[in-house]
Amino acid sequence: MSESRIDLRSDTVTRPTAAMREAMARAEVGDDVFGEDPTVRALEEAMAHITGKAAALFVTSGTMGNQLAIAVQTRPGDEVVVGEGAHPVHYEAGAGAALSGVQFTLAGSGGFYTAQDLAACIAPPAPWTPRVTLLSIENTHNRSGGRVWPAAQAEAVVAEGRRLGIAAHLDGARLWNASVASGVAVDRLCAPFDTASLCFSKGLGAPVGSALCGPKPLIDEARRLRKRWGGGMRQAGILAAGALHALAHHRERIADDHANARLFAERVASGDAHVSLASTQTNMVLIEVGSPAATVAREALALGVGVAPISATRIRAVFHLDVSRADAEEAASLFTQAVERAKAAS
Numbered sequence: 001m002s003e004s005r006i007d008l009r010s011d012t013v014t015r016p017t018a019a020m021r022e023a024m025a026r027a028e029v030g031d032d033v034f035g036e037d038p039t040v041r042a043l044e045e046a047m048a049h050i051t052g053k054a055a056a057l058f059v060t061s062g063t064m065g066n067q068l069a070i071a072v073q074t075r076p077g078d079e080v081v082v083g084e085g086a087h088p089v090h091y092e093a094g095a096g097a098a099l100s101g102v103q104f105t106l107a108g109s110g111g112f113y114t115a116q117d118l119a120a121c122i123a124p125p126a127p128w129t130p131r132v133t134l135l136s137i138e139n140t141h142n143r144s145g146g147r148v149w150p151a152a153q154a155e156a157v158v159a160e161g162r163r164l165g166i167a168a169h170l171d172g173a174r175l176w177n178a179s180v181a182s183g184v185a186v187d188r189l190c191a192p193f194d195t196a197s198l199c200f201s202k203g204l205g206a207p208v209g210s211a212l213c214g215p216k217p218l219i220d221e222a223r224r225l226r227k228r229w230g231g232g233m234r235q236a237g238i239l240a241a242g243a244l245h246a247l248a249h250h251r252e253r254i255a256d257d258h259a260n261a262r263l264f265a266e267r268v269a270s271g272d273a274h275v276s277l278a279s280t281q282t283n284m285v286l287i288e289v290g291s292p293a294a295t296v297a298r299e300a301l302a303l304g305v306g307v308a309p310i311s312a313t314r315i316r317a318v319f320h321l322d323v324s325r326a327d328a329e330e331a332a333s334l335f336t337q338a339v340e341r342a343k344a345a346s
């Protein structure tokens with residue numbers, strides 16, 4: 001457990017609210033491996049509707065959603081095109097190679113790519129070239145600080161993919177944030193893609209789970225693989241109830257997290273640290289601290305603020321359900337002190 005009073009390391013650190021716990025405790029349940037859990041079924045129907053897809057599958061995590069999407073849309077030896085910093089490349093324990101036998105190729109820079117970047121990844125067909133069968137876009141993009149993919153750019157990339165015979169997956173772990181920030185509805189953001197994975201355990205503040213959404217045959221196959229991978233859950237309605245509660249009560253308030261991130265970014269940027277305000281588009285703030293990031297994080301923790309060093313001199317702060325506006329103001333002031341202390345110590 002973090003010793004910090006204000007924990008900005010990630011939006012996954014939230015605790016379920018009292019109302020969410022109550023909804024979870026009251027959930028009607030059944031054996032979901034038999035397809036008999038009414039709450040899981042309600043969540044899957046709700047997610048199919050929200051994303052505009054024919055079907056949805058409740059899965060344990062965003063990692064499982066991404067990996068099932070890869071598994072059902074590729075064959076071993078295939079190549080998957082992603083942007084720089086893509087979650088499956090950096091944070092999924094090599095699962096693409098281990099579970100589906102695929103390799104990744106990076107398009108564009110900073111997590112974003114264009115139709116031309118995609119086309120440039122495709123070698124002329126030859127017996128020695130891997131088949132590129134899937135592209136993936138991450139919206140919002142985590143490693144670049146929660147930046148939003150412009151809807152038109154995503155549409156153009158996926159259209160180019162279609163022309164080249166490449167299927168499209170949306171890693172929408174934080175698509176809720178992208179939708180709130182851009183004002184574009186979730187189903188429109190999902191429309192170009194074959195499959196989309198959205199998380200309940202980040203901006204929405206539920207304790208567990210994600211949904212993989214897409215056409216019924218792909219989701220049926222993903223359901224089979226989920227069982228094979230040990231992800232078949234029994235009375236999972238208890239978890240699905242937390243997600244349903246979050247969908248009903250925590251979507252609109254994500255705008256508060258974005259406002260808190262901006263407030264923090266503006267205050268911190270006026271001190272010794274450098275923040276790109278143009279890149280602060282959702283609930284994350286990336287700060288270039290000039291001193292070793294680990295030292296700044298240690299000083300911040302000593303003052304009661306948890307932050308995540310993500311490179312030698314860069315720190316990430318993430319705003320979420322458990323951080324109030326007053327917390328954001330206090331965190332900005334304490335973090336600025338931490339930067340000054342680290343500078344004085346170096």
Ligand SMILES: Cc1ncc(COP(=O)(O)O)c(C=O)c1O
Pocket residue numbers: 060061062063064066087138140141142171173174199201210
């Ligand atoms: C962009 C992105 N995709 C997928 C995931 C994976 O989610 P999980 O931690 O639930 O496996 C994350 C987690 O932070 C993420 O940031």
